[in-house]
Amino acid sequence: MTNFTITSPDFKEQAELSKTHEFNGFDGEGHNRSPALQWQGAPANTRSFALTMYDPDAQTGSGFWHWVLYDIPAEARQLAQGVGSVDVSALTGIGLQAENDFGATGYGGPCPPKGAAAHRYLFTLHALGVPSLGLSPGRGVTNAIVRFMIHQNTLATATLTGQYGRP
Numbered sequence: 001m002t003n004f005t006i007t008s009p010d011f012k013e014q015a016e017l018s019k020t021h022e023f024n025g026f027d028g029e030g031h032n033r034s035p036a037l038q039w040q041g042a043p044a045n046t047r048s049f050a051l052t053m054y055d056p057d058a059q060t061g062s063g064f065w066h067w068v069l070y071d072i073p074a075e076a077r078q079l080a081q082g083v084g085s086v087d088v089s090a091l092t093g094i095g096l097q098a099e100n101d102f103g104a105t106g107y108g109g110p111c112p113p114k115g116a117a118a119h120r121y122l123f124t125l126h127a128l129g130v131p132s133l134g135l136s137p138g139r140g141v142t143n144a145i146v147r148f149m150i151h152q153n154t155l156a157t158a159t160l161t162g163q164y165g166r167p
Helices: 143-152
Strands: 005-007 039-041 048-055 064-073 093-096 117-126 156-162
Touching: 005 117, 039 093, 039 117, 048 143, 064 143, 117 143, 143 156
Parallel strands: none
Antiparallel strands: 005 039, 048 064, 048 117, 064 093, 117 156
16 A cells, blocks of 8 residues: 555645646636646556546537646656646656547646536546557557556546636
């Protein structure tokens, strides 16, 4: 049993994310900056990490995947604010990003319908038993395939949940 945890200096567990993190598109007007994240207590045999951001409240029948970042080096213990907010697959020294459900690569911030109840956003960090998932972004590698490989290699998970609503 490990004491694997993920936290953020930008928001606390179950607290509201800020307009800085909101998606800028569809009808969102935020800055689309990924929050800073930090973690500790991963299992000793962790060889890499993967991070997902998921909205289980999206009215799609299957939720909405806002961010999938993988092949994060085992030595990493944090991600700076805004690191995922670029539309590129390879983040030098940080990892690889898959396409999100907005159809872009990288972080896509919260953007629930105006007037709807606040949605939950689950940032789940996976400690993996492999140094790489062996998947190159593009060429038919969907976020579903990346997530499948993440789950096949997960040793432990830590989740931080934020909320966001738009009046």
